[in-house]
Amino acid sequence: MSIKNLLAIGAAVIGTAALPSIAAQAPLKGTFALPGVTEKATAELVVRETGPLTRELLIAFTDKATGRPITQFDEELTQELHVLATDTDFSSFVHEHAGKRGADGRFSVAMRFPKPGTYHVYADAMSKGLGQQVVRFEVPVGVATGPTALSQVPVGSAKGSDGPYTVNLDASALRVGAESMMALTILKAGKPATDLGLYLGVPAHAVFVGTDDLGYVHAHAVAADAPKGGHAPHGAHGSGSHGDPKAAIPAQLMLHATPPRAGRYALWIQFKAGGEVRTVPFVVTVPAAS
Known part of the structure; x- marks a missing residue:
């Protein structure tokens, strides 16, 4: 077998080994979270753990009517995407923005959470032609999910x-x-x-x-x-x-x-x-x- 073929096989093995870091985690389905506005987009979130309290959030929006990925967004308040998170007792708050959006429309957001807990994560975007769309995800950080009393x-x-x-x-x-x-x-x-x-x-x-x-x-x-x-x-x-x-x-x-x-x-x-x-x-x- 030639060196060229061996290199090709090695590259393929490395490539397939790298994929599970993203694909192994099932995407989270979001819940539309903008009262009084028609739901025109859905979204999925893949969470990659990058440290005890840090996560990479990979967010992809889909046009609900066509089922096609949304790849174009309008800027609002200087950003194409605002990602905001609060824990279940509303004692913490994080507001971050995406880096460069991929050609497939997927955003990558690096987020540091202040403490372990379950967080309500809101993805707020202006999908081109669809207006403001906000989708909420429930993201556990260092703990299992569970209800929290509103008395807190x-x-x-x-x-x-x-x-x-x-x-x-x-x-x-x-x-x-x-x-x-x-x-x-x-x-x-x-x-x-x-x-x-x-x-x-x-x-x-x-x-x-x-x-x-x-x-x-x-x-x-x-x-x-x-x-x-x-x-x-x-x-x-x-x-x-x-x-x-x-x-x-x-x-x-x-x-x-x-x-x-x-x-x-x-x-x-x-x-x-x-x-x-x-x-x-x-x-x-x-x-x-x-």
Whole structure:
């Protein structure tokens, strides 16, 4: 047998041996998680363990109507895919983005989880021609899956902090099924923060997760003095416009969101301050319609 043939056989053996690292794990089927929006895409997730608390997430979207892989996506808030995760007691939060998307449309996302647990992982993408589609996966990290009592969800508060930064939040205007405005102020050492910057093109992000149905809402904030109609909630994916990176970010902001259902929501507000991304958790309650 020639050297050329031996090399070809060796390459084939190496190739087949490498495949099971991905293929050996059965893909996880996702659950559509965007209330009030028509499900037009499905998704599968393959999880590859890269360390005790690190995982590579391989996410592929499929057009529900045609059964074909989705390979084209629109950017929203500077990214084609947002991947967000929280554990079953809503005490942790992770927000990551994909690296370069493959030609087959599959995304690869490196994610570090803060502690062992079972995580609700949300893949939020703008599939071209289909609009925003969000799919949720249940991903165990270092533990077996299992239910967690909702009583572990923390009590709501109007104030939260990350390092020297405090966020004061007024969620009293939240109304089910209607666009609502929440006022928030970012303080540093008790005074309005003056070192704020854009995070993914906007002054602040907010992610709501329903503690009962795990429904998902992703919105962003604008300056409190912005003209009416100048916002573009992430859930609506309107203009996709971003702020001026050179403009000063005010400490007083307005967050526009449309809660799809009444009930309790875990909420995380993210913003850039002092050159770092800060994350402040809240729990808010949306009253039933009168």
